Amino acid sequence: xxxxxxxxxxxxxxxxxxxxxxxxxxxxxxxxxxxxxxxxxxxxxxxxxxxxxxxxxxxxxxxxxxxxxxxxxxxxxxxxxxxxxxxxxxxxxxxxxxxxxxxxxxxxxxxxxxxxxxxxxxxxxxxxxxxxxxxxxxxxxxxxxxxxxxxxxxxxxxxxxxxxxxxxxxxxxxxxxxxxxxxxxxxxxxxxxxxxxxxxxxxxxxxxxxxxxxxxxxxxxxxxxxxxxxxx
Numbered sequence: 001x002x003x004x005x006x007x008x009x010x011x012x013x014x015x016x017x018x019x020x021x022x023x024x025x026x027x028x029x030x031x032x033x034x035x036x037x038x039x040x041x042x043x044x045x046x047x048x049x050x051x052x053x054x055x056x057x058x059x060x061x062x063x064x065x066x067x068x069x070x071x072x073x074x075x076x077x078x079x080x081x082x083x084x085x086x087x088x089x090x091x092x093x094x095x096x097x098x099x100x101x102x103x104x105x106x107x108x109x110x111x112x113x114x115x116x117x118x119x120x121x122x123x124x125x126x127x128x129x130x131x132x133x134x135x136x137x138x139x140x141x142x143x144x145x146x147x148x149x150x151x152x153x154x155x156x157x158x159x160x161x162x163x164x165x166x167x168x169x170x171x172x173x174x175x176x177x178x179x180x181x182x183x184x185x186x187x188x189x190x191x192x193x194x195x196x197x198x199x200x201x202x203x204x205x206x207x208x209x210x211x212x213x214x215x216x217x218x219x220x221x222x223x224x225x226x227x228x229x230x231x232x
Contacts, residue, residue: 001042006058008098013062015099017055018045024052025228027113029100029134031121033202034080035070036061040202041118048116051221054107058099060092060120072205084120089147092124097133112136112227116220118201119143126161129187130154136227138162138220141198143169145178152181152188158223159188162216164196164209191219 002017016037028048032041037059045055059067061083068083070076100113107113114136117125122142129137130151137159145161161178163170170178175192182188193200193212200209201216 001046006099006102008095008102010095010098011062013095013099014059014067016042016045016057018049019054020049020052022052023054023108024224025111026224027054027056027103027107027111028224029096029103029113029115029128030055030057031096031115031117031124032057032060033119033121033199034084035072035076036068036080036083038069038071040072040205043204044118053224054111056099056103058096060087060124063091063095084143087120089124089127089144093127093131093133096124096128097131100128100133110229112224112230114138114224114227116140117142119199122161123148126155126159127151129157129159132156135230136223138216138223140201140216141167141170145170146174149177149181152178153184155182155185155187157187158226160216160219160223161188161190162201162212162219163190163192164198164200164212165192165194166196167198169198189219191216 048055112135115125115128115134116138118140122139125137125139140162196209196212197207200212
């Protein structure tokens, strides 16, 4: 992993990057949980690089408190929740779009970029797909989806939304609303993982669910590989 500074028209922010030994031909924008650039999300980035992807993980809170790295404890959880609660999603989506544009200029021409996000990052991955910024997206247990139903028809890139069956933040009724909001797009695949809760993909930490995490990653890799050599 390499720490670097990214300059976009709105300002400068910290990001982590990782490069593969042999490239798969697709770049992955990894979008963190509310805990931002912590040790776990860096391991996620390293895993994707190990699978052959160029990876970039941006600081989501750079406008508020630059580069907070929050651990999985009650105090940091509260800090993360507070930062996420006041994060302006429209501004954040625009910032991420600028980051992707700057990153594309560095990548080999024509490299597809997909967004893979977790929790808050899953929500932002969906919004990036709806904005037309990325070539694909995979959102793991995205939060606050009730606030984004109006964007469902705007998704033009292949997008996956992975929900945990036991996640109280996205009850079945809300998942049904997301289905209804995105059905016209015909680009959004919704997967509900049986027996899994919010955070099921967080290997090494509860409430990790091995079967759900493995299936979600398999589907995400299939989405990425289908984009090799393609740009939307």
